[in-house]
Amino acid sequence: MSRENPKSKSIDYDKVSKVYDNVRVGDPEMVHQLLQEVNLDSDSLVLDVGCGTGNNTLLFAEATHARVTGLDISHGMLEKAREKSKQVPLVQAPADTLPFANETFHFVFMTEVIHHLPDPGSSIEDAYRVLSPNGALCIVTQSHKQIEGRMTSRFFPASAMVDKERYPDIDVIDEYILHAGFNKMIPKEYQFRPTQLCEDYLRTVENRGYSMLHKISREDYEQGVRDLKAAFTNGEKLTYSADYTFVWATKE
Numbered sequence: 001m002s003r004e005n006p007k008s009k010s011i012d013y014d015k016v017s018k019v020y021d022n023v024r025v026g027d028p029e030m031v032h033q034l035l036q037e038v039n040l041d042s043d044s045l046v047l048d049v050g051c052g053t054g055n056n057t058l059l060f061a062e063a064t065h066a067r068v069t070g071l072d073i074s075h076g077m078l079e080k081a082r083e084k085s086k087q088v089p090l091v092q093a094p095a096d097t098l099p100f101a102n103e104t105f106h107f108v109f110m111t112e113v114i115h116h117l118p119d120p121g122s123s124i125e126d127a128y129r130v131l132s133p134n135g136a137l138c139i140v141t142q143s144h145k146q147i148e149g150r151m152t153s154r155f156f157p158a159s160a161m162v163d164k165e166r167y168p169d170i171d172v173i174d175e176y177i178l179h180a181g182f183n184k185m186i187p188k189e190y191q192f193r194p195t196q197l198c199e200d201y202l203r204t205v206e207n208r209g210y211s212m213l214h215k216i217s218r219e220d221y222e223q224g225v226r227d228l229k230a231a232f233t234n235g236e237k238l239t240y241s242a243d244y245t246f247v248w249a250t251k252e
């Protein structure tokens with residue numbers, strides 16, 4: 001099912017690669033949740049689509065005996081991943097034209113990638129093609145409800161509107177999955193580590209470290225920064241938890 005997402009193409013990840021790891025780290029809890037649902041051994045081949053700077057790829061590779069490959073369209077992001085590990089194979093290619101034979105992998109996953117893909121349906125179809133029978137796909141993303149609940153959405157409401165246009169909601173991803181031939185499993189929602197926000201959050205916002213802050217008007221951005229500073233000044237306790245939906249599918 002081919003449905004182009006024109007809003008997804010605009011981020012230059014070669015440029016972003018220079019600062020990406022300043023605001024994003026690997027997520028051990030996310031990797032732990034992925035590993036809970038799949039049975040892998042040293043013969044298993046795993047593909048991380050849109051692996052970026054390899055943060056989750058490397059955590060995953062360290063936590064399992066399976067052989068993990070990272071794939072990304074951005075040369076810059078892969079260069080950063082390469083600096084961290086020479087062991088994990090890294091491949092530069094788009095997610096909808098995976099340079100692998102049919103039925104190669106036992107598990108394919110993508111974390112925070114689906115909203116960047118120009119044609120998510122074709123990418124999911126290609127994931128189906130490269131998965132072996134009984135293989136599994138997991139797409140880790142945020143539902144529209146989870147986007148609305150972000151701390152950033154409270155201070156920058158326009159950013160939630162932007163991201164709800166970029167992110168396919170879960171029912172849309174479900175359609176892609178079923179259309180590709182997968183069996184769908186029930187999506188699982190997780191809330192990780194509620195933590196109290198500190199000045200680091202303000203600094204990230206001031207550096208526009210979140211991509212959607214580049215996509216809202218200057219007025220909306222400046223108003224949000226003022227409101228956020230006021231909340232800190234008033235001693236308000238700002239608690240944040242990373243909310244994700246894990247969309248699982250299996251190939252018979």
Ligand SMILES: C[S@@+](CC[C@H](N)C(=O)[O-])C[C@H]1O[C@@H](n2cnc3c(N)ncnc32)[C@H](O)[C@@H]1O
Nearest residue numbers: 013050051052072073074077094095111112116
């Ligand atoms: C938000 S980053 C997520 C990186 C990594 N998965 C993580 O969790 O840190 C999105 C990544 O998707 C990659 N990407 C965007 N469009 C892509 C495409 N069509 N094919 C493969 N990768 C793509 C970007 O280059 C970027 O590295």
